[in-house]
Amino acid sequence: MIQRAMGFATYYSLMLFLVLLPLLAIAQTTNNGRIDVNASLIAADNTSYWLSPSKEFAFGFHRPENEDRFLLSIWFEQIPEKTVVWWSYEKETEFSVLVEAGSKVVLTTSGLVLRDPQGEERWRSVLNTGQVDYAVMEDTGNMVLVGPNSDQVLWRSFDNPSDTLLPTQEMGFQGQLFSRKKENDFSLGKFQLHLFDNGTLTINVINLPTRYIHGGPYYSSDDNNPNASNSGVGLIFDKSGDVYMLRKNGDKSPIGSGSKLPIQSSDYYQRVTLDVDGVFAQYYYPKKSNGNWSTAWLQPINICSWTSPIGSGACGFNSICSINDKTGRPNCECAPGFFLIDPNDPYGGCIRDDELNYCQKDAFELETRKNINWPLADYERYGVSYTEIECKDSCRDDCMCVVAIYNADGSCFKKRLPLSNGRYGSDDRSVSFVKVRKGGRTSPSIPDDEVPNLDKDKKERIFSVTGSILLGTSVFVNLIRLFREIVPIYGGIPPLISLSQYGISCVNQTKSV
Structure with a gap:
């Protein structure tokens, strides 16, 4: 009798584990955003990720829409869109690094290292010097790798931007942003924002894959600064939400014009992004309610007026x-x-x-x-x-x-x-x-043998969904029945799984066997 009960208990525990498996895919809580060496994440749907202390930003694997592979990314965690603000890319080509399910990123003493399921290295955070002691996912959306000395920053995602800047982020000489190819395609797009060594910030159309610049820029910070001796020294996005070119004499030349941010800018998430259409824009999103990204300003005012003797x-x-x-x-x-x-x-x-x-x-x-x-x-x-x-x-x-x-x-x-x-x-x-x-x-014509049978497809989807619901319902009912049989026999919930760790409380029934 006891052996039979133990068999049922093991079976029940295994089945219950499978039912609860989706609940296990939760954010890995960290100590004030700190991540220790040897910590890792695995690419999968509903997988875990590293949160900032405020839980507003997350670092982990994101699967783009209509894509089977995953992208190591940073995103806004508290909004439904999970807007991506940074992703891993090859430094030389700027191409995004998409990896298969089962790939793994590990924080090592030499930095973040991403490997595919076969163990081949696909990306790493290149360090100039030193060894990593720990990492921090900051509330600003910045992933920082820190050396043994707590003030020794070895690598920052803020220094390696993709298409977006966040408040408190700065861009120095030779800093660049690249647009995506499409909204959900993180391949390299044809637009580039570049801060040159002469202090000029430009937005250009580039040739892929060489990144050769077609014609002159369709936006230039020097258009509003005829004094070449007072050139720019950096693109600044300060914590109050102002975006400007900082000049040698300390002057601030705003990048945007037109609409302004709400007065209480701290109540909004903010970003500036070089979009897929080539427009550089500042956005804000309410923190306390669901909404949409609203545009504060954009540059240029009319990108259609720009022409180039080369390119489209x-x-x-x-x-x-x-x-x-x-x-x-x-x-x-x-x-x-x-x-x-x-x-x-x-x-x-x-x-x-x-x-x-x-x-x-x-x-x-x-x-x-x-x-x-x-x-x-x-x-x-x-x-x-x-x-x-x-x-x-x-x-x-x-x-x-x-x-x-x-x-x-x-x-x-x-x-x-x-x-x-x-x-x-x-x-x-x-x-x-x-x-x-x-x-x-x-x-464009479609051959008859490639035209989908919509009625057939609808029926198949209906039968598939209905079958899944019935199957899921029957499994759940059987689990309930099994639960009623096992708990009295075993004398409580089998110890293989502790439900309390998932926030589920149960009243144990005890009965001698």
Whole structure:
């Protein structure tokens, strides 16, 4: 009888452990944010992480949306979005380090070391000197590695930013931020914020993967500082929420303009981020209630007005950039007859929707658009004596011509692929003629054998969810029945699992066997 009871108890304990397993994935509490050497985290869903003392920031593994792999990151822990503010990346390439489930980061005396399940090193916090005694996840969102001397800082996440700065964070000479490729894709984007040794802060479009800068910057701190002798010495984000360039003489040149932070800025989470659309903006979020990130200011005011002789411009090739009057953000849409290369990436550029023969006149027509232009993409120009009809006919008869632009002064410009620096402007009085397939635009076709059966998919999902619910319910009911049988037999809850450590209290029933 006792042997039978022990068998039931072991089985029950194991099953109860499996039921409670998701509850085990909780934050690892630390002593004032302190992490000791040999502490580790494992990449998995609902895994543990290291918290700051205020529990406002967390350090651990984040799995981006629609991604099977994990990213070692720091994020805002107390808001539903869990907004990521830092992630691990390769120093030389700036590429994010995505790792498989089961990968492990360990705090060693030589720094944080990230290894994949096969034991291969994928990333480490490079130290210039010294050995790590412990680490601290600070309330500022800064992960700090400390040497034997408590004031000896060996490495900081604040010195290795990704796309975001936080209050109390500063950026010195050669400091950089890089945008993400997409909101949930932490690959290197095409926008770069850089503080040069001459004290100039710029935001540029770069070529991937070489990071070659296309043309001049679309934002420069020197635009507001004509005195070169009073150049900048650092980009400062102070604890009150002000973001500015600190000058040699102590002057503070604000980066943002427009809206201001709420008066009680300490009641809000704050960040400044170089976003996927190339805009550098300051955000705030209420600490005491759920809400959304609100924009305090952004730079530049109109990124669409920037042009470069090399590259695609603010949006991708064959796109049109326009500014949203309410948000100040750029909208990127495809030129007539084109569609997005990646439907989930409006900034990634567009391609033609079909194989249009620009020489076959009966296959295309010229669509007329106003106030749209693609500056610097010209290969031919006609003088001011041209008429609008002549400009249009000239493009129709030219196999190389994709777009013709007719200006109010009578000039005509012809453009070939790819179209670059596309933009819309209400003050642009030009007329565009774009070659498109006759009869209207077409969408990329999907072979019949690749078209999903929506009704079938819905049914399968319903049956799958229903089956999971029924299975989960039956397992739970069986556990309850087993619980009622075992507790009287065993004389209480089996000792394999202590429920009190999970905050669950039970009244033991005792009965002699």
